[in-house]
Amino acid sequence: MVRPISVTLADRLINLPPYLFEAIDxxxxxxxxxxxxxxxxSIGDPDIPTPAHIxxxxxxxxxxxxxxxxxxxxxxxxxxxxxxGWYKTRFGVDIAPENEVVTLxxxxxxxxxxxxxxxxxxDVVLYTSPGYPVYPIGPMFAGGEGYPLPLRPENDFLPDxxxxxxxxxxxxxxxxxxxxxxxTAACATKAFYEEVVEFAxxxxxxxxxxxxxxxxxxxxxxxxxxxxxxxxxEVGIEIHSLSKTYNMTGWRLGFAVGHKDVVGGLAKIKSNIxxxxxxxxxxxxxxxLGSDDSILLPIRNIYEERRNALADGLKKLGLEFRMxxxxxxxxxxxxxxxxxxxxxxxxxxxxxxxxxxxSGFGEAGEGYVRFALTVxxxxxxxxxxxxxxxx
Ligand SMILES: *Cc1c(COP(=O)(O)O)cnc(C)c1O
Numbered sequence: 001m002v003r004p005i006s007v008t009l010a011d012r013l014i015n016l017p018p019y020l021f022e023a024i025d026x027x028x029x030x031x032x033x034x035x036x037x038x039x040x041x042s043i044g045d046p047d048i049p050t051p052a053h054i055x056x057x058x059x060x061x062x063x064x065x066x067x068x069x070x071x072x073x074x075x076x077x078x079x080x081x082x083x084x085g086w087y088k089t090r091f092g093v094d095i096a097p098e099n100e101v102v103t104l105x106x107x108x109x110x111x112x113x114x115x116x117x118x119x120x121x122x123d124v125v126l127y128t129s130p131g132y133p134v135y136p137i138g139p140m141f142a143g144g145e146g147y148p149l150p151l152r153p154e155n156d157f158l159p160d161x162x163x164x165x166x167x168x169x170x171x172x173x174x175x176x177x178x179x180x181x182x183x184t185a186a187c188a189t190k191a192f193y194e195e196v197v198e199f200a201x202x203x204x205x206x207x208x209x210x211x212x213x214x215x216x217x218x219x220x221x222x223x224x225x226x227x228x229x230x231x232x233x234e235v236g237i238e239i240h241s242l243s244k245t246y247n248m249t250g251w252r253l254g255f256a257v258g259h260k261d262v263v264g265g266l267a268k269i270k271s272n273i274x275x276x277x278x279x280x281x282x283x284x285x286x287x288x289l290g291s292d293d294s295i296l297l298p299i300r301n302i303y304e305e306r307r308n309a310l311a312d313g314l315k316k317l318g319l320e321f322r323m324x325x326x327x328x329x330x331x332x333x334x335x336x337x338x339x340x341x342x343x344x345x346x347x348x349x350x351x352x353x354x355x356x357x358x359s360g361f362g363e364a365g366e367g368y369v370r371f372a373l374t375v376x377x378x379x380x381x382x383x384x385x386x387x388x389x390x391x
Contacts (some may be wrong), residue, residue, distance in 0.1 A: 313384020
């Protein structure tokens, strides 16, 4: 008999908090197993299918043997050209497809890997918080440390860059920020992006803007790209995803654009770790990015109806929140007497609603709850009615 080895996780995993949505998945499975008619507004995963012409393009591409071989780790030139074309049309920004774009296997992959390219032990990565849980993880895996910049309503959910202590600034290498923001649904101003360019340039920090929700907006108010601001490409990159824009979360396709040395560093890490995105998926991505913006109108209208339905309900309940101008989330204060977790537990146990506790996005999220607009407007109204009976 062979004595089984004892498997010990590396310190970097032992010290890791459980990934937020793993815990939520478990709670959901338990509720469904107990027969609850669950309204799941916890995860930002669109329930709307990928537009048919994109699916069709993938079906054709999959039959082409050229795509069955290893892709290039930076992505097909055709896809990088489509990205550059999309940036020009959508934002009026010039991007060189040859060296200012790298294709990602979803933007999470790029966000997670970027610190490996630029962070040494002892270095600091600044990130907006509450925020996407991956921002502090990549830095930790690289031996650095994350430094959260709290987003508060009194500052319109923008970070206070002047509040960062000098000794932290001195060690800071990277800064992750994200607008339209998940989870607060806040949008940034041009003045803020200009402040970031000046800040990054002065302190020699790589600015990394996560723009996953740039195309999910309401009332015709188009969010701008960080790269539209003068000097942005000299100090950083922008990371995009096809996941939220085209309902392609399962396809795993995103891209980073901007400063060629930052893009190049990320590409170098990727060439050593992965071999790029499946080319058939990139072909579908070319089709998606080349589509007329009008294909997104029905999607925006669906989210808008859901937003309005939930917002009406929350208003009647007296919950405090700002009407989102973009993203598919509503970020609301929990009622007095509750913590984020106790409120989410009440909603799950008494109303069969799975929302996300704000505290799961970082300490600054305590006291809030996030609702994702990923169920139908009718289910949104039902959720509001159920909440009214338990609050
Ligand atoms: C969903 C999301 C992502 C990740 O998207 P993928 O491209 O599917 O990996 C990145 N950032 C934020 C803020 C998100 O909400």
